Amino acid sequence: MNTFQLQIVTPDGLLYDGEAQKIILRTTEGDVGILANHCDYVTPLSIGIARIITDDGERKAACSGGMLSVTDGLVRVIASTFEWAEDIDVERAKRAKTKAEARLENHNRSEYEYKLAQIKLKKSLARLGASGRR
Amino acid sequence: MPSMKAIKNRIKSVENTRQITKAMQLVATSKLRRAKERIEQSRPFFEILSQTLSDIEKSNKDFSSPFTHRSEGTKTCHIVIAGDRGLAGGYNNNLFKSLRINDGDIIFPIGKKVTEYFAKKDVSIFTTEYTVAADIGISDCNSIGASLAEAFLKGEFTSLDISYTSFVNVLTQIPKTQEILPIALDEGEKSENSLILYEPSPAAVFAKIVPHYISGIIYGALCESLASELSARRTAMENATDNAGEIIDSLSLQYNRARQAAITQELTEIVAGAQN
Numbered sequence: 001m002n003t004f005q006l007q008i009v010t011p012d013g014l015l016y017d018g019e020a021q022k023i024i025l026r027t028t029e030g031d032v033g034i035l036a037n038h039c040d041y042v043t044p045l046s047i048g049i050a051r052i053i054t055d056d057g058e059r060k061a062a063c064s065g066g067m068l069s070v071t072d073g074l075v076r077v078i079a080s081t082f083e084w085a086e087d088i089d090v091e092r093a094k095r096a097k098t099k100a101e102a103r104l105e106n107h108n109r110s111e112y113e114y115k116l117a118q119i120k121l122k123k124s125l126a127r128l129g130a131s132g133r134r
Numbered sequence: 135m136p137s138m139k140a141i142k143n144r145i146k147s148v149e150n151t152r153q154i155t156k157a158m159q160l161v162a163t164s165k166l167r168r169a170k171e172r173i174e175q176s177r178p179f180f181e182i183l184s185q186t187l188s189d190i191e192k193s194n195k196d197f198s199s200p201f202t203h204r205s206e207g208t209k210t211c212h213i214v215i216a217g218d219r220g221l222a223g224g225y226n227n228n229l230f231k232s233l234r235i236n237d238g239d240i241i242f243p244i245g246k247k248v249t250e251y252f253a254k255k256d257v258s259i260f261t262t263e264y265t266v267a268a269d270i271g272i273s274d275c276n277s278i279g280a281s282l283a284e285a286f287l288k289g290e291f292t293s294l295d296i297s298y299t300s301f302v303n304v305l306t307q308i309p310k311t312q313e314i315l316p317i318a319l320d321e322g323e324k325s326e327n328s329l330i331l332y333e334p335s336p337a338a339v340f341a342k343i344v345p346h347y348i349s350g351i352i353y354g355a356l357c358e359s360l361a362s363e364l365s366a367r368r369t370a371m372e373n374a375t376d377n378a379g380e381i382i383d384s385l386s387l388q389y390n391r392a393r394q395a396a397i398t399q400e401l402t403e404i405v406a407g408a409q410n
Binding site for chain 1: 349
């Protein structure tokens with residue numbers, strides 16, 4: 001299968017720089033898959049599971065915020081956070097999930113708190129999903 | 135001449151001080167290495183982000199975003215980043231001296247020293263949620279970026295700038311102020327037929343990315359400020375350690391002189407007593 005160059009950058013540094021066959025990401029418009037020879041493309045990312053298929057197999061990660069850009073065959077994922085499945089702290093994600101759920105149950109919360117809890121819940125679900133222990 | 139006991143006590147206290155300053159210097163040195171790595175790591179993220187923003191702007195002729203629009207009025211929001219602690223030479227003060235704040239401006243303090251500094255002044259504070267600069271991570275920067283972008287759109291202020299200490303090298307740190315909003319993009323040629331596909335639309339992508347751009351700048355400035363603080367502290371503590379060494383040397387000299395003088399006096403007294 002054809003491959004393309006993939007770079008994944010976060011404020012913590014360059015997390016991946018190499019060849020990939022396919023990448024599937026959650027954007028604000030829904031899941032998007034990129035293959036080699038994609039046209040030039042830019043879209044913002046939302047919180048979700050990222051799947052990267054390389055010659056060595058599939059890797060999963062939890063990804064949030066930022067954007068995806070394709071320029072002249074170079075695919076860049078510029079994310080606020082990007083954690084490989086094996087680096088995810090499952091216990092912490094579980095705790096965050098229970099906490100966020102409890103916040104959403106509570107009815108005397110402000111609009112802002114509600115939004116915040118929703119984001120936290122999404123993030124923890126993405127983390128648990130990527131690590132395969134939802 | 136002070137007594138031998140007094141000199142000895144002073145030597146001891148200076149030695150204790152030297153131990154503390156030496157320890158602080160070592161701690162700052164080891165933390166500085168990590169802070170420098172963090173600056174290097176955060177750079178590509180921000181560079182690519184601002185590159186994309188200017189690409190979007192250039193490739194669209196009829197493009198306008200409230201974030202690039204310079205509106206009437208001169209109400210500025212200043213993000214000020216300084217340290218949480220003192221004992222870092224002129225690090226905090228140099229930054230405060232470089233600030234240009236007009237009446238009616240809003241301050242967004244990051245760092246305990248900034249919060250304390252502005253608490254005494256008659257200025258409005260955006261929020262005091264982020265008082266400890268060392269605890270702020272990328273997710274905090276994201277929420278700061280989002281809330282500032284929202285406030286800008288609401289018209290709470292007409293421009294946004296950030297004051298921080300830029301890290302040139304271990305010996306030089308320069309206080310700097312940089313404008314964030316409205317976004318000033320390179321005035322390059324606009325190419326009419328760009329083939330980049332933006333989803334859902336260029337304007338929507340732009341609006342989505344701006345908060346990330348702001349948080350990227352804040353995070354970058356935060357990393358630089360932290361490294362500057364540590365190297366300023368290291369230099370200050372190195373000087374303090376050296377000075378303590380000098381003081382100890384001169385005090386030891388005094389102590390030895392006093393000791394000799396005492397012995398000489400005792401001898402003279404004995405000899406004088408034997409002759410009688």
